[in-house]
Amino acid sequence: MSSISLQSSLPKTYRIIDITQETENVRMYTFDGSLGAKPGQFLMVWLPGVDEKPFSVAYDDGAHTRIAFFAVGPMSEALANCSVGDLVGLRGPFGTSYEWEPGQHLALVAGGYGAAPMFFVASEAVQHGTTIDVIVGARGKEHLLFLDQLESLPNVALHVATNDGSQGFEGYNVTVLEKMLEVTQDTKTDDPAIDQVFACGPEIMLKATLDLCNKFGVPCQLSLERYMKCGYGICGNCVMDPLGVRMCVEGPVVKGEIASKLDEFGKYHRDSVGRKHDF
Amino acid sequence: MNLEQTIHGVTFKNPMVLASGIMGITASSWDFVVQGGVGGITTKSLWLTEHMGHKCPTIISTENWMLNAVGLPDAGVEKAQQEIGAFMKNKTVPLIANIVAGSIEDFGKTAEGIAKLNPNFFEVNISCPNVEDEFGKPFACSAPDAAAVTKLVKKVSGKIPVFIKLSPNVDNIGAIALACAEEGADGFTVINTVGPGMAIDLRSRMPILHNKVGGLSGKAIKPIAVRCIADVYKATEGKLPIIGTGGVYTGEDALELMLAGASLIGVGTAVADRGIDVFRKICSEMQLWCTNEGVTEVSDMIGGMHRVTSNQ
Numbered sequence: 001m002s003s004i005s006l007q008s009s010l011p012k013t014y015r016i017i018d019i020t021q022e023t024e025n026v027r028m029y030t031f032d033g034s035l036g037a038k039p040g041q042f043l044m045v046w047l048p049g050v051d052e053k054p055f056s057v058a059y060d061d062g063a064h065t066r067i068a069f070f071a072v073g074p075m076s077e078a079l080a081n082c083s084v085g086d087l088v089g090l091r092g093p094f095g096t097s098y099e100w101e102p103g104q105h106l107a108l109v110a111g112g113y114g115a116a117p118m119f120f121v122a123s124e125a126v127q128h129g130t131t132i133d134v135i136v137g138a139r140g141k142e143h144l145l146f147l148d149q150l151e152s153l154p155n156v157a158l159h160v161a162t163n164d165g166s167q168g169f170e171g172y173n174v175t176v177l178e179k180m181l182e183v184t185q186d187t188k189t190d191d192p193a194i195d196q197v198f199a200c201g202p203e204i205m206l207k208a209t210l211d212l213c214n215k216f217g218v219p220c221q222l223s224l225e226r227y228m229k230c231g232y233g234i235c236g237n238c239v240m241d242p243l244g245v246r247m248c249v250e251g252p253v254v255k256g257e258i259a260s261k262l263d264e265f266g267k268y269h270r271d272s273v274g275r276k277h278d279f
Numbered sequence: 280m281n282l283e284q285t286i287h288g289v290t291f292k293n294p295m296v297l298a299s300g301i302m303g304i305t306a307s308s309w310d311f312v313v314q315g316g317v318g319g320i321t322t323k324s325l326w327l328t329e330h331m332g333h334k335c336p337t338i339i340s341t342e343n344w345m346l347n348a349v350g351l352p353d354a355g356v357e358k359a360q361q362e363i364g365a366f367m368k369n370k371t372v373p374l375i376a377n378i379v380a381g382s383i384e385d386f387g388k389t390a391e392g393i394a395k396l397n398p399n400f401f402e403v404n405i406s407c408p409n410v411e412d413e414f415g416k417p418f419a420c421s422a423p424d425a426a427a428v429t430k431l432v433k434k435v436s437g438k439i440p441v442f443i444k445l446s447p448n449v450d451n452i453g454a455i456a457l458a459c460a461e462e463g464a465d466g467f468t469v470i471n472t473v474g475p476g477m478a479i480d481l482r483s484r485m486p487i488l489h490n491k492v493g494g495l496s497g498k499a500i501k502p503i504a505v506r507c508i509a510d511v512y513k514a515t516e517g518k519l520p521i522i523g524t525g526g527v528y529t530g531e532d533a534l535e536l537m538l539a540g541a542s543l544i545g546v547g548t549a550v551a552d553r554g555i556d557v558f559r560k561i562c563s564e565m566q567l568w569c570t571n572e573g574v575t576e577v578s579d580m581i582g583g584m585h586r587v588t589s590n591q
Contacts, residue, residue, distance in 0.1 A: 009340040009551070013482040044336070048485040052335035087483045091339070230338035234551050235349060236302035236323070244311030246302070249555075273329055273354040274304040274362075 008035065009232055011046045011089035014065070019084055023143050026113050027080055028068040029088070034060050037093035039121040040200075040223055040253040043067070044231045046089030047082075051075040054228045056200070056252070057093060058116035059123070065090065068116035068145070094231040096253040098221050102128040104195040107180060109173055109209050110136045111201020115145035117223065118200050126153050131192070133180060135159040137173025137201070141166040173201075174208040181216045194218055203279060207266035210259050220256040224265070227272055237272065240264050280566045282318075282577045286520045286542055287440040287465060289373050289399045293318035294533065294565075294577060295558040298524050298547030299377040299402060299444070299468075300324065300349065302555075306365035313371050316559025319543065320372060322363070324379035324404045327389045328355040333409070334489040339478060340497060345548045346476050348409040348493030351379055356392040363396045373399035375522075377444070378432075379407065381414045383424070387431040394436050401439055402522070403432055406446035406471035408494045419446035419471070422458035430462040440465035442522060447473050447500075447507045453514030466520040468545065470507045473500045473525075497548040501526025505539045509584065512540025517582045528553065530564020537580040 014031035022028050035043060037057040045067065046052040053075050059066040071080040082088065098121050100106060106125060110118035115136050122132050132155060138144045140162050151158050160168025161176050169176050177197065184191045197220040199209040206222045213220040226238035226247040233249040240247060241264045250258075259265055268276045282293040296319040302308050303323035312320060332352025339346050353359070359376075366374060376398035380386040390401060405428050406419035418424040425443065432441050443459045445452055447470040456467055472494025478487045486492075504525025511521060523541025527533050528549040536544055549557050569577060 009338075009345075010478070011336060011339065011480065011487055013480050015482075046336055046487070048480065048483045050334075051489065052337075089336075089480060089483070089487070229335055229349065230551075232551050233555070234301055234338055234345075234347075234548070236304045236308050239302070239305055239308040239311070241305065241307045242310075244305065244307035244309070246308075270304070273331065273352045273358075275329075275354040275358055 007093060007232070008091050011044065011052070011091040013048070013087040013089045016082055016084050016086050016088060017064070022068060022145055025070045025143070026068055026145060028058060028066055028116070029082070031065045031088065031090065034062050034065055035090060035093050036060065036062070037065065038097035039124050040097040040117060041093040041095050042252060043090050043092035044094070045079070046091070047075060047078055048087065048089060050078045052089070054231060056117045056223065057120060059120050068113055070113050092231060094248050095251055098198050098253050100125050100128065100130055100196060103130065105131045105192050106133070107177060107194045107197045108132060108134040109177055109197060109199040109201065109205070110134065111173060111205040112138060112143065113145060114200035114223070118198065119146040119149050121198055122150060122153055122156055126155050130155065132156045133159060133194070135161060135173040135176045137161040137205070140164045172205070172208070174205060174212060177209065178212055181212060181218060185216045185218065196220065199223070203266055210256055213256050214260060221253050222256070222259050223252050224254050224259070225252065226269055237270070237274065280569050280575060282562055282565065284542060284578050287400070291318040291373060291543060293562045294537070294542065294544045295561055296375065296522060296543050296545045297321055298545035299404065300347070301547040301550055306362045309366050310371070312555060315555040315557065316562060318372060318558070319375060321375040321402055321545065322359070322377050323353060324351045324377045324407070325359040325389060325393060326351070326353045326355055326379060327385050327392065329353065336487055336489060339487055340548070340551065342552070344495055344497040344499045345551070346478055346488060346493040346495055347472065348488045348490035350410055350490060351407060356389060359393060360396060363393070363398065367396060375400045375402050375442070377402040377404050379404040383418070383427050383431055386428050387435050390432045391435040394439055398439060401432060401436055401441045402444050402468050403428060403441060404444045404471070406444050408446065408448060408472055408475045409490055409492065417446055419444070419455060420449050422455045425455050426458040426462045429459040429464045433463040442466040442468050444468040444471055445507070445511065446471050447503050452507050453510040456511040457514045460515050460519060464519065466522065467511050468522040468524060469511050469541070470504050470525045472496045473503055496525070498526050498528060501532060505535055508536055508539040508541050512582055512585060517585065527561070530561050530568055533561050533565055534568060534580055537577070538583040540582045540585065542578070542581050
């Protein structure tokens with residue numbers, strides 16, 4: 001990880017130096033520069049003349065920055081049409097990051113393209129002597145991400161869940177987590193207890209993860225997503241009820257005890273004008 | 280050392296006010312700002328009906344300045360009523376409702392809708408510099424337009440004091456303030472953002488803001504705010520309270536704006552650099568300075584420069 005800690009609130013354009021098609025829907029771009037992002041943080045990605053949106057950082061090794069994304073709207077569709085050599089503006093890194101203690105046993109729950117930041121977490125955390133169980137989930141095997149990269153890391157055990165059973169466990173990744181916690185958190189078994197659960201993926205998966213962690217009394221950190229504009233605590237678009245906390249400053253990685261107090265978590269979100277929409 | 284003041288019958292425990300457009304979308308976020316030690320809250324600019332605002336980038340900054348062209352997004356009076364209603368139920372500090380419109384007539388309708396919720400003050404935004412493509416030059420750039428908006432909002436606002444938010448981007452801000460005062464304005468917010476300004480990305484050769492231009496705020500604009508506050512205070516003979524806003528980061532900045540004539544102090548951009556508790560920090564710094572200088576009432580600072588210069 002880079003030692004650069006300066007956050008930039010003014011976008012600067014970087015060139016795309018590599019593009020990989022990770023799955024049918026997910027592309028990964030590598031840019032010719034580092035912003036010193038930590039795992040879980042996000043960048044505001046600006047496509048000149050089009051729009052700017054938040055993207056979680058898939059990797060930052062101090063020299064290059066990577067984002068992995070799924071084209072879901074006009075901006076990310078335009079981004080998906082970029083080629084190597086094109087310019088994309090980046091500013092950040094913004095928000096909180098995942099935090100662990102050296103030597104901890106971590107369980108990482110990744111849903112869909114949430115596997116990208118989870119790979120970033122795992123690659124950093126293993127350098128601090130942690131032991132990691134990663135549970136990657138997707139609708140089907142064609143949507144599974146970063147399995148080879150995760151598998152190549154030392155002290156990482158990979159678990160896979162697909163809704164259609166095309167690879168690994170048939171069902172949700174959260175069900176795999178539940179079975180895991182039943183064993184690891186049982187004091188009668190020899191399996192080492194899980195110290196923390198990290199999760200990144202759809203909000204319904206995050207909510208299920210939080211409920212499980214609360215049930216088993218395991219601390220968790222979840223990456224929440226809300227509509228963002230400024231990225232650094234000014235515009236107020238990404239605040240969550242009833243605490244009024246900003247997902248760009250007090251989030252996007254939120255500890256379980258805070259997430260448990262956010263009534264809107266798993267229920268509704270707000271659009272660009274602040275109007276509520278149910279999930 | 281007393282930071283409390285009562286203005287038009289409304290008591291503010293300290294002079295710090297959250298400036299409009301910052302963290303002002305939901306009732307719960309206003310409560311979050313209150314925990315940061317603010318003395319009063321200003322809502323985002325409220326429209327009669329939904330207004331989309333601009334595409335991003337909308338807010339960019341360096342350590343010296345910020346440019347914004349958020350474009351005043353809002354879901355309209357109905358949503359505002361829900362949020363203001365929720366805040367007013369357990370109100371801990373005064374609430375200033377900022378309203379905006381594209382026509383003089385709509386200012387009246389918006390004020391009418393919001394007046395039912397009984398905010399402590401109205402702040403009338405006739406000075407946003409980044410919606411010119413849609414609405415032309417702000418009303419604050421013309422004394423007759425500014426006066427006409429004031430007259431209509433005063434007509435429908437009942438007992439709620441009306442503050443007019445002025446633009447620094449005019450030849451004679453004092454004359455515009457006076458025109459509003461003659462139509463019954465109860466106070467002023469001085470200033471809205473400066474410019475507009477522009478920033479260009481070198482590699483792409485493109486303006487960074489999607490709107491190309493945006494209002495300038497942050498440290499760099501404080502001297503303009505101080506001069507504009509002094510002009511408005513002088514033009515209105517210090518008779519009407521001023522919410523001084525522009526480039527305030529520290530207690531000494533806040534006191535400087537008070538000497539120019541401000542009673543309350545709006546803070547916006549500094550939230551990004553000094554955190555949500557910037558209001559508490561500025562209050563402590565004001566208290567420290569005043570205590571060291573033997574000032575016991577912060578209100579004694581208001582317009583202090585004018586009293587000194589008039590004696591010379």
